[in-house]
Amino acid sequence: MDDNKISLATTRRLPLYYRCLSELNEKGEDKVSSAVLERLLKIDAATVRRDFSYFGQMGRRGYGYDVKILLELFNDVLKQDTAANVAIVGVGNLGHALINFKFHKTGNARIKMAFDVNPEVVDTIQSEVPVYDINEIKQRVRDEKIEVAILTVPNSQAQRVTDLLVKAGIKGIMNFTTEIIDVPYNVTIHDVDLSLELQALIYSMDQD
Amino acid sequence: MDDNKISLATTRRLPLYYRCLSELNEKGEDKVSSAVLERLLKIDAATVRRDFSYFGQMGRRGYGYDVKILLELFNDVLKQDTAANVAIVGVGNLGHALINFKFHKTGNARIKMAFDVNPEVVDTIQSEVPVYDINEIKQRVRDEKIEVAILTVPNSQAQRVTDLLVKAGIKGIMNFTTEIIDVPYNVTIHDVDLSLELQALIYSMDQD
DNA sequence: TAGATTGTTAATCGATTAACAATC
């Protein structure tokens, strides 16, 4: 039971729980019920209880859950390992915006550096993040133990740059291009296709 | 059968098919099989066939699908209505990046205007997109028939600005904040939580 | 004790995919 695989859907909700519990804790709330979390997070109370129960019996019947205990749990689960080191590859509009994005606020990620080909940004520091020439990927990634890359290069460069990243030892790529990129089995790709998301929204609006 | 509701998962794949078929068409390909699409898009061939079959019998047994016919179909399905008019609300780093994002390239969306409170950007034009004061939302949204808003304001402003948008008659909101915002039943929310996506990637990397 | 809420089972829903008859 303890070793039961936690479902993908559940793991995606963990940061939401963590965020919400942090806020409750700051407001001085000691306890919270699955019914309240349903209202706050728009996640069915049964789903909340089921999710929590993956980690053991975290609550008390007739009372609810202790905010601090849950917070500690999720803190452990989510930050288990030291924060992941992340590099942004491609400092265009989107890349630049993501450099400024406060990923560390919720997550266990830290933007350590960025790469680009444009001599105007190479060897500058953007919002405390150093920008290096893309030729230095291999060396820098190894030296600073970067594990994750955020790929915000033009589509046409996506696969080529990905190959460089893989060779440098990157283990996960958040792909903002719309290319479908190939990687070895031991590298994880997570596609974030903003056009697709907008399209999906518009489509579901028309659906009524 | 014709009126069979198309599943959410399928509708989210439609833009991917459309994109891929466009590329095949440009390369001069006349036909394509579900097996080839599986390879190109990493979507199971059976899923591809099932998806296409929602629109009738689009293929020819023993041959495959005619690229041009499919392209026409998806063009119709996806752009059925005239392109949706979109406003970006909050011209910070991310908002600015999204102004420059080529949403029209795949989709049927057009960024028509942006809103902000900062006097430094209000009444300027950013990459051909006019930026207005947030007080003008109601009037501008109505006059220009804006239906969709991309919300890139600070978290603390998310609900307040959403209320303004709803009052102005917006029907869909792509929410880049991490707030869980409330809207009436007839307004569609689509959350895009970049921290969450990165977190999910890191989590799934550790999973081996 | 009475009331409240968990933890968990079982039903249900939605999506994927294997398999294969139909047929170009």
Added chain:
DNA sequence: TAGATTGTTAATCGATTAACAATC
């Protein structure tokens, strides 16, 4: 005709949720 590939059924998988006994 023989070979290829669709269209569709049925099996399977994964996730949600209703329901309720357990119990604080």
